[in-house]
Amino acid sequence: MLSIQRHHQSVEDLPYELVERKGVGHPDTMCDAIAERMSRYYSQHCLREFGGVAHHWFDKVTLYGGGADIDYGRGELTSPYRVKVFGKGAFRVGTTEIPVHDLMFRAAADVLTEVTTGFDPARHLVVELGVVDHQGSGRGASRYQPASPADLVPLRSAGLVSNDTNLLHGYAPLSRLETAVQGLEHRVNGPDFKHRHPDTGWDVKVFGSRRGDAFSLVVNMPFLAAHIESMDHYRVRKAVVQQELEEYTRSLGLDDCAMLMNATDRNGRPYLTALGSVADTGDVGVVGRGNRVNGLITPMRPMSIEAPAGKNPLDHTGKIYNIMAQRLARQVHEQCGGGAQVHIFTSKEAPLERPDEVVVFTPEADEEQVRSIVEAGVAGSGDLTAELIEKGITLW
Known part of the structure; x- marks a missing residue:
């Protein structure tokens, strides 16, 4: 509605x-990036090997940092970073194993190499798994223990329903202060600045x-x-x-x-x-304690407490609708003028293309124009899932 x-x-x-x-080198942001990379690598592996994605969520990542010898002219890691991932996922499809630990390690190694200087995963990283494939009473046996590739979900599958009950928000445009805060961090951690x-x-x-x-x-x-x-x-x-x-x-x-x-x-x-x-x-980092999907922490704005990074990109609306609300707000603002807020509420098992409620706040937009924007956005949830897996979307 x-x-x-x-x-x-x-x-x-x-x-x-x-x-x-x-910033990207903050332990909390590192965890968001690692969790999302874990989900992407896991999903890509499943698609490549089986043609569909096994249900999973790796959104409970914790990083507890290492030790270092630091003084003027000297900085060396003496104890490794430790990344622990808690969640659920399939470890095999039928009798074919999914190399979960290898995928998790590669995801953490790639992220940490990108957002530090001189990180050597072989010496500086330990990854510990707290992932299980236990079945819930309300789910079929194939959810985390698929018997064959037929139990997995191909991209852009029809008939998917929400995995949870969620309330998500998005707004546009950024204020002058928000633009400055985000721009400063992007600048300092950008390639040109780091080169200089x-x-x-x-x-x-x-x-x-x-x-x-x-x-x-x-x-x-x-x-x-x-x-x-x-x-x-x-x-x-x-x-x-x-x-x-x-x-x-x-x-x-x-x-x-x-x-x-x-x-x-x-x-x-x-x-x-x-x-x-x-x-x-x-220092320790945890998923969900840092920036929201628009890259900022904004206590004067509508702000979801969902932690989208690492959640299943196929049907977890805490992730899909979080991105969607932000994008819809931006589209309403750009196409209709004025500021915009979008709020999406969905209940568990509701069809992905029919969330329970979508509320749009905008000062002067034409109702039919807004309706067209929202309907097209909601209908494109499958394309958004494919983008998350194939290209990646920054959620922090």
Whole structure:
């Protein structure tokens, strides 16, 4: 059932706004990325070997970090990262085994290599499985213990139903503060910046606040200990980076903007890591504790508490509708003008193409135009699943 409400309060009208983003090297974001990569690799293997996807969920990933020897001019991991995945999945189809541990290890290794500097999976990574194939009382025997490829689900299968009861939200466009916070992290962890500043780490966290038209930003970003010779050298390098980031915020039109970089320096010690993340020295990450699907933590906005990363992309609406709500809001905004919010509610076993409720808040859109956008989006859930598996969608 679709409901269209002709009202939308802009967050820009609020006198105060807060936004946060945890960067790709933050342990929580690492876990989101690892869980989603595990689901993709598992799904791709099943499609390649059996023509369909075995039901699974790997959305309970925990990373407990290693140990490191860190000092000026020196940064070396002395104890490995440990990644543990809890969830459910099939270990074989009939008598043919699925190499679950190998797939999980490769997923974790690939992600961690991408979001750190100098990570060597052979020396720096241990992956532990807490995955089971136990059958629930409300499910058929083929769900986690498929007897043959016929028990698996091909891509774009008709007649799928929701695996859970979920409430999801999306909105568009981003506010000025949201754009700045997200843009800063993307910039610092982007390839051009890392090429110019190879001594910078990946565990970047950006906080932003706005009072009226006055902005304040806090950027926490480690440097790689092996590249920093002294406290004076650290201060020089930090000043160079901060100047570049301040120039970037001015390019966004934030003229009244104060920036604090590496607030931890107040204790007189530099922010140094071995590989670029606090996971180097034992910090812990968990799926779902970081950014929402739009890449931000936005307490002034509608925000789902679903943790979509690692969930089954075939029928888990906590994942599918989370992405869909965000995309529908963006489409309504771009095609109809004004801000938009989309809220999707579904109950368990409801057909994927017929969620229980879709509510759209928009100030001035034509009802038929909005209805057309929503109906096309909901009907495309199978294409969204294929995109998740084949190409990947960033959920953090």
